[in-house]
Amino acid sequence: MKTAYKTLQxxxxxxGFGRESHVLIGxxxxxxxxxxxxxxxxxxxxxxxxxxxxxxxxxxGLRSRPVNIELFEPKPEISFRVFQDILxxxxxxxxxxxxxxSLYSVALTCCAAIDVLSASDRKTQGxxxxxxxxxxxxxxxxxxxxxxxxxxxxDLKGNLPTDFVFDLGSEKPKFHLPVKTSTRExxxxxxxxxxxxxxxxxxxxxxxMPMILTETKLDTKKLExxxxxLPWQWRLYQMHIANLWNVCYLxxxxxxxxxxxxxxxxxxxxxxxxxxxxxxLDELLRAHGxxx
Amino acid sequence: MKTAYKTLQxxxxxxGFGRESHVLIGxxxxxxxxxxxxxxxxxxxxxxxxxxxxxxxxxxGLRSRPVNIELFEPKPEISFRVFQDILxxxxxxxxxxxxxxSLYSVALTCCAAIDVLSASDRKTQGxxxxxxxxxxxxxxxxxxxxxxxxxxxxDLKGNLPTDFVFDLGSEKPKFHLPVKTSTRExxxxxxxxxxxxxxxxxxxxxxxMPMILTETKLDTKKLExxxxxLPWQWRLYQMHIANLWNVCYLxxxxxxxxxxxxxxxxxxxxxxxxxxxxxxLDELLRAHGxxx
Numbered sequence: 135m136k137t138a139y140k141t142l143q144x145x146x147x148x149x150g151f152g153r154e155s156h157v158l159i160g161x162x163x164x165x166x167x168x169x170x171x172x173x174x175x176x177x178x179x180x181x182x183x184x185x186x187x188x189x190x191x192x193x194x195g196l197r198s199r200p201v202n203i204e205l206f207e208p209k210p211e212i213s214f215r216v217f218q219d220i221l222x223x224x225x226x227x228x229x230x231x232x233x234x235x236s237l238y239s240v241a242l243t244c245c246a247a248i249d250v251l252s253a254s255d256r257k258t259q260g261x262x263x264x265x266x267x268x269x270x271x272x273x274x275x276x277x278x279x280x281x282x283x284x285x286x287x288x289d290l291k292g293n294l295p296t297d298f299v300f301d302l303g304s305e306k307p308k309f310h311l312p313v314k315t316s317t318r319e320x321x322x323x324x325x326x327x328x329x330x331x332x333x334x335x336x337x338x339x340x341x342x343m344p345m346i347l348t349e350t351k352l353d354t355k356k357l358e359x360x361x362x363x364l365p366w367q368w369r370l371y372q373m374h375i376a377n378l379w380n381v382c383y384l385x386x387x388x389x390x391x392x393x394x395x396x397x398x399x400x401x402x403x404x405x406x407x408x409x410x411x412x413x414x415l416d417e418l419l420r421a422h423g424x425x426x
Numbered sequence: 427m428k429t430a431y432k433t434l435q436x437x438x439x440x441x442g443f444g445r446e447s448h449v450l451i452g453x454x455x456x457x458x459x460x461x462x463x464x465x466x467x468x469x470x471x472x473x474x475x476x477x478x479x480x481x482x483x484x485x486x487g488l489r490s491r492p493v494n495i496e497l498f499e500p501k502p503e504i505s506f507r508v509f510q511d512i513l514x515x516x517x518x519x520x521x522x523x524x525x526x527x528s529l530y531s532v533a534l535t536c537c538a539a540i541d542v543l544s545a546s547d548r549k550t551q552g553x554x555x556x557x558x559x560x561x562x563x564x565x566x567x568x569x570x571x572x573x574x575x576x577x578x579x580x581d582l583k584g585n586l587p588t589d590f591v592f593d594l595g596s597e598k599p600k601f602h603l604p605v606k607t608s609t610r611e612x613x614x615x616x617x618x619x620x621x622x623x624x625x626x627x628x629x630x631x632x633x634x635m636p637m638i639l640t641e642t643k644l645d646t647k648k649l650e651x652x653x654x655x656l657p658w659q660w661r662l663y664q665m666h667i668a669n670l671w672n673v674c675y676l677x678x679x680x681x682x683x684x685x686x687x688x689x690x691x692x693x694x695x696x697x698x699x700x701x702x703x704x705x706x707l708d709e710l711l712r713a714h715g716x717x718x
Binding site: 285290292294295319320322323325326327329330332333334366367369370371373374375 | 582615618624658666
């Protein structure tokens, strides 16, 4: 797993998230799956209504983050087939639920493998999740993401570091994609960054589309899984800081999905509902004459 | 040290930061000082111009965060005497430099003692620093801080969690005090929270006054101390997210102090320059007929 990670890291630093990276992403996923076959499945007590979770437990007793049973495809070849189609630009062949399940399974497999390999590592998982999301969005939007933007504003000149930015060109949408394995109260940063983009480049110039894995939290003593959600704060942020276009989840909390259909609204969808045929991304691209 | 911490914690949860807490804060400081007498001073390589640092190293090899030699008063009775005067509301007896040195020494002693007692603890230090700042500001402003605000806004009702809020009364300044041992890129949260307060209650209703210990970072292998500063981002945040009243530092980075005197300006001062006689706080209080 760690060898596959490092090989991929080296390639990405040189060549980015293009086709060459897809093979190595596949190899990393396969290595991660191998790690997990050595693990047992430890049932967890779910405090989240309608969802069940387990943890992978390694022979040495290290446990993974919670895995959503309904979203986790037990056969890696199935989830990887959907994933590969998405990477080849063929996301429209699959239904929203299949896309969500595939991306959740690939991401969770890679993150859980790192969890059970190293108790102290909390960074690698976030990096891998960023890579997966960047690869998916580059394949989908067919542009290479940037990680910073130039600011030229009277006597102020400089580089503004950003999350992934996918720029579809002049007078076309520009997407700002913060990628997080979970957010809790740190989510306010996403609204704040959007506010800076609105201020520097103009409101509506960048569409914020955070991609978030899950909001689960595991109490390691009680083996209880909860979801940490702050829907009330989200609405205040959406009203008073900036407007996020749509927040995408792989394991979407019900408390946030509800915000999608109330006023004042925060758009929240599963990644499948974002990417599937006729989904939220297609709607936007069509409105700009960019549908494929 | 841990006993003193827990005794203080229990009292604070019942009675807050009033006079009763001052004795226990003194006992915690004294216990922390005792822990540090068991430690050696390990010289560090300072990459910060004009500042020198060392670490306390416990007999078992645990090392503290960097300590600024010029700001750290070697005699605890001296720094505590100034600190006690401040807690008794007599801050005007001391010069800015004495106040900064005293508060830095008290805070650093307590945080460093936890550092050398427990390698994994990263939360207690932040909690202690919050307590010290809250006690100082309650003694200075003579009001009890709140930790949340009520939002009543058409059909939206709820409680907004905040950092410490000191409300001097109707038509008087209300201070919002985020307290952090260091900030790095997380500082954007402070601007974002200010933006929410501006939006919900009106611009200028709350004055943001973050209190920050230091921005040092220790490379534990090379034993090098650096300061992580993002002055360019601070200016963008100040222009595009919200306006912070004044940022207070105990160990102030030069890169941020410079922002105090350029346009667009971010007010940055040492805690001594904030609290000393005729300092920035006095200026504001006098303008509102609140000077003592």
